[in-house]
Amino acid sequence: MTVHGTVTTGFEEVRKEFAAFLARERQAPGAQLVVRRGSEQVVDLWSDGVAGESLMGVFSSTKGAAYLVTALLVQDGVIDLDRTVASYWPSFAAEGKGSITVRELLSHRAGLIGLDAGFTAQEIADDRTIAARLAGQRPFWQPGRFFGYHGLVIGALVGEVVLRATxxxxxxxxxxxxxxxxxxxxxxxxxxxxxxxxxxxxxxxxTPEQAADVTAAEHSPYSLGGIAFNEHAPGNSQPHEFPNSRPARAAGQASAGGIGSARGLAGMYAAAVFGVNGRKPFLERDTVAEFARIHSQGTDLVSGRQQTFGLGFHTFTTRFQSIGAGAFGHTGAAGSLALADPRQGFAYAYTRRRYAFPGGAAPENERLLWSVVRALA
Known part of the structure; x- marks a missing residue:
């Protein structure tokens, strides 16, 4: 399989690692990889099946855009992390949710992962509808005490706070x-x-595994994980189908409906922390540090796995040993990963067209990240 694109002198190992991964793949993933050292783009690679400018569904990597907007508004003083969500959005206080703060919401501690009855395909693509329906939903655990990934709804919940505040x-x-x-x-x-x-x-x-239905589901559709990913809703579609709908692409649902390229994702994080195109970074260092600081760590009630979250963002120091402390970003179900590592001075984005099995950041990211860090060193 052919590797296309360019790398700056000193980053040849990244190209070799990308090529080695593609050679191991049974089927072409249609992947893109972009790295920025500070504001400078130093890696811009893609495989057969896509082009450098191709756009793909980035699934939960979308959340990075939502959290960056929120960070800007906190920096501006428009949103206060320690005010209650209901102070911006009064109807949210129903069913015992009145004391939940914006900080707790962003930290995946609100317990509002989905609806008892689930969402229709049309509803789950519309942030305003998601928010309106969740306002009356009882939390699935005591807010603030535990945490669990609000995978399909966090963008709508945060987005409603943004709308009410601005x-x-x-x-x-x-x-x-x-x-x-x-x-x-x-x-x-x-x-x-x-x-x-x-x-x-x-x-x-x-993935070939999904298409062949090789493995059984990890959980019941009525478990916390099933509810969080709307698996209990009648007529629920397969996750990889979400960006294949033109209405979903047009709506830009802020949890998983983003469409982009690795160039776009890497540029977004570089713009936040380092600046790009001659413009200064849009986030101040203190804002970056606050949003990247770990707020939730331990067993995620939704996935049952060990997780760490900052304010919305994934923090990666326990997941990828190559990443510096204070790095932040987000993964996407099809295998994408996008992040900024302020201490080591780079932004990274990887996207792929074929769903990684079993979902989340594709395993090749570990070796790709190591090759980037070695090149930087």
Whole structure:
């Protein structure tokens, strides 16, 4: 399989590792890899099956955009992390949720992972509908005491706070304050004019394992994990199908509906921390440190796995040993990973068109990250 693109002198090992991964794959994943050293793009690679400018569904890597908007508003003093969510959004106080703070919500501690009855396919693509329905939902655990990944709904919940605090949607603010000023190829709401670059990759695909249904589900559809991923809803579709819907791509659902490229994701994190295109970073160091600081650590009630979260973002020091303390970002179900490592001075983004098995950051990210860190050193 051919590797396309360029690397700056000193980053040849990254290209070799990317090529070695592709050679091991049974089926082409259609992958992109971009690294920025500070503001400078030093790695821009892609495999057969996609192009460097191709757009793909990035699933939960979308959440990084939502949290960066929130961080900006906290930095501006528009949102106070320690105020209650209900002080911005009064109807949220129903069913014992009145004391939940914005900080607890962002830390995945609200217990509001989904609906008892589930969402329809149309509802789960619409952040305003998700928020309206969750306002009346009883939490699935005592808020603040435990944490669990709010995988499909956290963008809608945070987005409703953003809307109530500013009068603008999270998607509008992302476009006006981050995407447009920094010319980023990462979209919350893909316009019709950009559709050909998504359609050129063909639809997002399942892994061979998914297609063959080799493994049983890890949990019941009515478990916390099943509810969090809407598996108990009648007619629930397979996760890899989500970005294949034009209405979902157009809506830009802030938990998992983003469409972008590795260039766009790496540029987004570089713009936040290092600045790009001659513009200064949009987040101050103290804001970055607060959002990257670990707020939830231990057993995630939804996944049953050991996890660490900052304010929304994944923190990676216990997951990827190559990553510096204070690194932050997010994974996506199809295998994507995007992050900034302020201490080691780089932003990284990896995307793929074929779902990684069993979902989440694809395993090749570990070796790719090590090759980046060695090149930087």
């Amino acid at each position: 009068g603008q949607t999270l998607q509008q603010l992302y476009r006006e304050r981050i995407r447009d000023p920094y010319d980023l190829d990462m979209w919350l709401g893909l316009p019709e004019s950009e559709e050909p670059r998504f359609l050129s990759t063909l639809p997002m695909l399942p």
